[in-house]
Amino acid sequence: GTGGAIRNVSDFWNDQPFMVINGDIVTTIDFRQVYNFHRQHFHPATLVLVDDPEWNTVACDADDFVVEFQHRSEAPNRSAATALTFSGIQVLDPEILEFIPPEVTSSSIDAYTRMIAKGKKIKVFIAKNAYWKDIGTAERYKLAVFETLAPRIFQQVFPDLEFRAIAREPLAGDGSDRSWNRLRMGTKSMIVVDHQIKKTAKKAEADAFMNIGRHLFDRGIPVPKIYGGDTFAGYVFLEDLGNLDLQTAVQKTDNWEKITHMYQSVIELLCEFSQHGAQQFDAGWTYQTTRYDKALILEKECRYFVDAFLNTYLGLEMIFEDFKKEFEFIAEKALAHALPGLMHRDFQSRNLMLCDGRVRIIDFQGARLGPLGYDLASLLLDPYAALAPSLRAQLQAYYITTVSGYIPLDPHSFNEGYYYLFLQRNLQILGAFAFLSQQKGKVFFKDFLKPSLVSLADHLAGNQGDAFPCLRALLDECFPLLEQYLQWK
Numbered sequence: 059g060t061g062g063a064i065r066n067v068s069d070f071w072n073d074q075p076f077m078v079i080n081g082d083i084v085t086t087i088d089f090r091q092v093y094n095f096h097r098q099h100f101h102p103a104t105l106v107l108v109d110d111p112e113w114n115t116v117a118c119d120a121d122d123f124v125v126e127f128q129h130r131s132e133a134p135n136r137s138a139a140t141a142l143t144f145s146g147i148q149v150l151d152p153e154i155l156e157f158i159p160p161e162v163t164s165s166s167i168d169a170y171t172r173m174i175a176k177g178k179k180i181k182v183f184i185a186k187n188a189y190w191k192d193i194g195t196a197e198r199y200k201l202a203v204f205e206t207l208a209p210r211i212f213q214q215v216f217p218d219l220e221f222r223a224i225a226r227e228p229l230a231g232d233g234s235d236r237s238w239n240r241l242r243m244g245t246k247s248m249i250v251v252d253h254q255i256k257k258t259a260k261k262a263e264a265d266a267f268m269n270i271g272r273h274l275f276d277r278g279i280p281v282p283k284i285y286g287g288d289t290f291a292g293y294v295f296l297e298d299l300g301n302l303d304l305q306t307a308v309q310k311t312d313n314w315e316k317i318t319h320m321y322q323s324v325i326e327l328l329c330e331f332s333q334h335g336a337q338q339f340d341a342g343w344t345y346q347t348t349r350y351d352k353a354l355i356l357e358k359e360c361r362y363f364v365d366a367f368l369n370t371y372l373g374l375e376m377i378f379e380d381f382k383k384e385f386e387f388i389a390e391k392a393l394a395h396a397l398p399g400l401m402h403r404d405f406q407s408r409n410l411m412l413c414d415g416r417v418r419i420i421d422f423q424g425a426r427l428g429p430l431g432y433d434l435a436s437l438l439l440d441p442y443a444a445l446a447p448s449l450r451a452q453l454q455a456y457y458i459t460t461v462s463g464y465i466p467l468d469p470h471s472f473n474e475g476y477y478y479l480f481l482q483r484n485l486q487i488l489g490a491f492a493f494l495s496q497q498k499g500k501v502f503f504k505d506f507l508k509p510s511l512v513s514l515a516d517h518l519a520g521n522q523g524d525a526f527p528c529l530r531a532l533l534d535e536c537f538p539l540l541e542q543y544l545q546w547k
Contacts, residue, residue, distance in 0.1 A: 061164035068155050078166075080146025084202045085190040087147060092183050096149035101181045103170065104149040107142035108190045114141040116182075124180035127167050142182075145190055196255045203291040208241060208250070211286045211295045216246045232408065232421065235498075236263075240298060248285060249299075253292035264289040266345035267423035271296070273343065274425075277334050280327065280418045299418050305407035305442040318449065320417075324410060324437065325457045327417050332399035332430050333464040339400055341427065350401055350428025352389045355482060360385040362489035368532070371492035371507075372539045376532075384526045388478050395475025396429030397465065405433035406440040430461065431472065435480040439513060441487070441506040447516075477522055484514045511536060 064078060075096050077089065087106060096104040105124060107116055117125040118140055128141065148166075157169040157176075170180050191202040208224050222243055229238040229249075237252045253264035268289060274281045287294035304324065308317055341348040347358075361378050368376045402409075403424040411418045434457050438450045445453075454476070458469050488510050495504035515533050518526055 059163040059165050061158045061166040061169050065158040071152055075149050075151055078148045082194040083146045084193055087185045087188045093149055095183050099181055101179045102151040102153040104181045104183050106145040106147040106183045106185055108145045108185050110143040113143040116144050117141050118182045122182040200291050203288050212243050215285050219244055219246055247298045248295055250295050255292050256290045263345050263423055264292050266343055267294050269343040270422055270425050274335055279331055279335055299411040299413040302412045303408050304410040307412055308443045321453050322456055324417055326460055328433055329461045335400040344426045349426055355389040356385055359486040363485040366489040367492040371496050381528050384528055388482055392475055392478035392482055395471045399430045400425055401428040402433050405436045407443040431476040431479040435483040439483055441509045481517055
C-alpha cells in the first residue's frame, strides 16, 4: 500500500523532509518549488493538489489545509471546503511515521485521516497553470502521450507557427481497428493514426507503419512524411495529404481517357514502389509475417475466405480441408511464376491519394517481400473503382511493359502467375469484406460483396478454372444465399 511503502523506508529517512511522488503521473509541477514551500511552514505534511473534475476528492479550506478525504461520488460537505485532486506528490516530515503501522498493508490517506483526527494539520500546495495527468490506466496514459507529443511535433514541423489549441477532426477509417484524426493548429494540419496501445513486447503494427514509412520516404517513394510518434501508445503523426483518393477521382469523371492516364501513372508508381522500395528493405520491420509465402496464402487468405465469408457470413458449414487441394494449387502456381519485389498487399484506390497533382501511397504498414503481380491484381480487381474488363486488360499490358524497364520479364510466365494471384486476391477480399461488414459492423463493405463474387465467378469461368471444380460448384450455393442475406439486411 501507499502507506506501507513509505513506512518501509523509515531506516533510510533522516530528520529532513522526504518527498514522495507517485510513479504513474505526468506533470510539469516544479518539485523544488513544492519542497521549498514545505520548508516554510511547520506542519508535518504538504500535499500537492490540482484541479481535475474527474478526481476532485480532497476537501480543503480557505487557509489551504486538508479538511477531509472523500469518495469520488461525494461533494464537499462543509461550507468552507473546496474539493481538489491529490496529485500523488507530497512532502513529509519523519513525524508521519508515527501514524503508519509497521509491517502491514496500509494507505497513506488513512494515515493523514488519523493525523487530522489528532489535531495535526495537512498543508496544501495548489498547483496552478501546471500540466498534470494520472496515467494509471491505458486510456489516461494514451491521453497524456497525445497531449504531450502533439504540441511538440507541431512545434518541430512548423517552428514559425503561433502556438494555440489543437483541434481534432475524426476521419473515416479503413478496414482495420485503427482510428484517424486530422489535427489543426491555426492554418497548419497533420494526421495522427492511432493503432491502439501495444499489448505485448512483440513488434506491433505501429512499429511497422513507422519503420516502413520512413524507409519508403527515404527511398524517394511518394508516401506521407512521418513526423514522429510513440509506437507503444500506438500513435504515429504524419503529413496531411488531403481528402482526395483515387476512388473519388475516378467517380468524379466519366472521361475514360483521363481515367486510363491516371491508372497508367499509378502503375508507374507501383513499379517504382516494388523495385526501389525493395532496395535495403529490412524484413525485420514487417508486422506478422516477413514474406508473402504459401503459409500466409493458406492461413491468412484462403482460410479467411472459408471462415469469414462462407461459414460466418453465408451460414454454410464448409470444411477448409475440402478445398485445401485447390487452395494449394493456387498458391503454388502463383508463387512459381512470381517476380520478386516489395509488395504493398492492399494496393487499391482508397489507399492512393491525389495531392498537389501527384499520386501518393498510404497504408503501407503491411508491406513485405513477395510476388509483384499481387499488387497489380489488387489495383485492377479493386471493387471500389470497378474498372471495366477491357481497361483491366489494357493496364495489365501497360504494367508488363513498364516493369520490364526495371527487371527482365517473360510476359507469358508473368500472365500465368498473375491469373492465380488475381484469383487469390479475390478470395482474400471476400473474406475481408464479410468479416468487416458483419463482425466489425462496418456496413460500407457489404455493398462490395456481390461485385467481388461476380468477379470470382467470371475468373473461374475460363479454361483455367477447370482446375477448380470445388470452387466452381461452391458458387452455385453462394449466389442465392448472398442475395437472400443482402435483401434481409
